[in-house]
Amino acid sequence: MNKNRTAISKQRLLEEANIIIRAHEDYLHGMVTTDVRQNGDILVFSGEFFLDAQGLPTAKSTAVFNMFKYLATYFSDKYFLEN
Numbered sequence: 001m002n003k004n005r006t007a008i009s010k011q012r013l014l015e016e017a018n019i020i021i022r023a024h025e026d027y028l029h030g031m032v033t034t035d036v037r038q039n040g041d042i043l044v045f046s047g048e049f050f051l052d053a054q055g056l057p058t059a060k061s062t063a064v065f066n067m068f069k070y071l072a073t074y075f076s077d078k079y080f081l082e083n
Contacts, residue, residue, distance in 0.1 A: 008079040010036055017045060017071050024070070028063055033071065038081045045071045 008016075017033045034047040045068040050060035 005076075005078055005080050007082045009082050013043070013075065013079060013081070017075065020071065020074065021067060024067065026063055026067060028060055031060075031064055031067060033068065036081070041076060041080075043072055043076045043079065043081070044068075 013036055014033060017036070021027055021031055021033065028050075030048065030050070032047050033045040036043055036045050038044075047064070047068070049064050050058050052058050
């Protein structure tokens with residue numbers, strides 16, 4: 001992992017992440033990240049998971065999970081959250 005990461009505000013990181021999401025080939029309408037937290041060196045993204053009426057994951061849930069995982073990989077090597 002790159003230790004020459006840059007501090008970034010939570011708001012700015014969410015803005016950048018949502019730009020990446022909308023431009024990604026696996027984007028689904030409504031896919032958005034609404035929160036990010038720092039867990040050690042990893043940035044953990046979260047948002048809507050498209051659950052069904054019983055609260056169970058749908059096919060879209062897997063796509064969202066994979067997108068958040070992609071964002072963690074993409075951004076964790078570049079940034080850490082400002083305090």
